[in-house]
Amino acid sequence: MAEIPAEPQSGRGRTRIQKAKRQAILEAALDVFSQDGFRGATLDRIATAAGLSKPNLLYYFPSKEAIYAELLTGLLSTWLDPLRAIDPEGEPLDEMLAYVRRKLDLSRDFPRESRLFANEILRGAPNLGDLLSGDLRALVDQTAAVLRGWIAEGRLAPVDPKHTIFSIWALTQHYADFDVQICAVLGGDDPFDGAATHLETVFTRLLAPR
Structure with a gap:
């Protein structure tokens, strides 16, 4: 050789x-x-x-570890982009619903990446721990501050900003991470056909100012 x-x-x-x-x-x-x-x-x-x-x-x-680390490093940037795209100068409800749609699009278009990320978190995030407590935490803190400002102005319903972000993650990433279960229950129907409309209704009711 x-x-x-x-x-x-x-x-x-x-x-x-x-x-x-x-x-x-x-x-x-x-x-x-x-x-x-x-x-x-x-x-x-x-x-x-x-x-x-x-x-x-x-x-x-x-090594296997080197491949895994490179995949995760690139993935985290992709995962943070939808949150970075929230415009503090935009219309609050429109910005939040657009964020929901972007996260749902990620689940539809990048299901393998979503499952890779979920598996890393379930392992205790040995490769992403520093990034989660660093870049991700800083970005969530920044976004939460924007939401608190909108709430104080009466432009968004009084919700817990960080738990609202967690809820968006859970309800959108579920469609990628549990796709086998969803497809089994739906009997072959495209799960994304009704997901966007449903989630928009859920978060409009949660976030629209009263």
């Missing part, structure tokens, strides 16, 4: 083929981790799903 040259430590200097193979590994790993969780996933399974040999995979990533 020909000796494989050492890969650059940073993304700079990687060839197009190297980038494509790294992406193939991450895509395959996302499937495996979201189905089997971190403990159940193996490098052999990820390599097979990516169409690579295990030694070839290890050329791009030194």
Whole structure:
């Protein structure tokens, strides 16, 4: 077997083929981790799903942990974007309903990522603990302050801002994390057909100023 040259430590200097193979590994790993969780996933399974040999995979990533960490780092940014998009200068109810829709869209479009995130939280967030208590907490604090301002102005119903955000997470991410249960109960109907209308009704009743 020909000796494989050492890969650059940073993304700079990687060839197009190297980038494509790294992406193939991450895509395959996302499937495996979201189905089997971190403990159940193996490098052999990820390599097979990516169409690579295990030694070839290890050329791009030194361990299962390294693949998992890279997936999670990219995921957290995606997960925070809908919250960052809330406009403090916008119409409060419109902004909150738009946030609900963005979170539901994430569940529809990125179910594997949602399950990966849920599995990490269930494990006690060993890889995301610092980010959750740092970036996420700061962003939630900032958003909660915006909601408190809207409530004080009478433009939003008097609710607990942080628990309202938690409720939005729970009711939207449920459609990704428990999709098997939902699809079984609905008997094959698209769960997202009525979800957006239902959640808009729920949060309009909760948040509309009285």
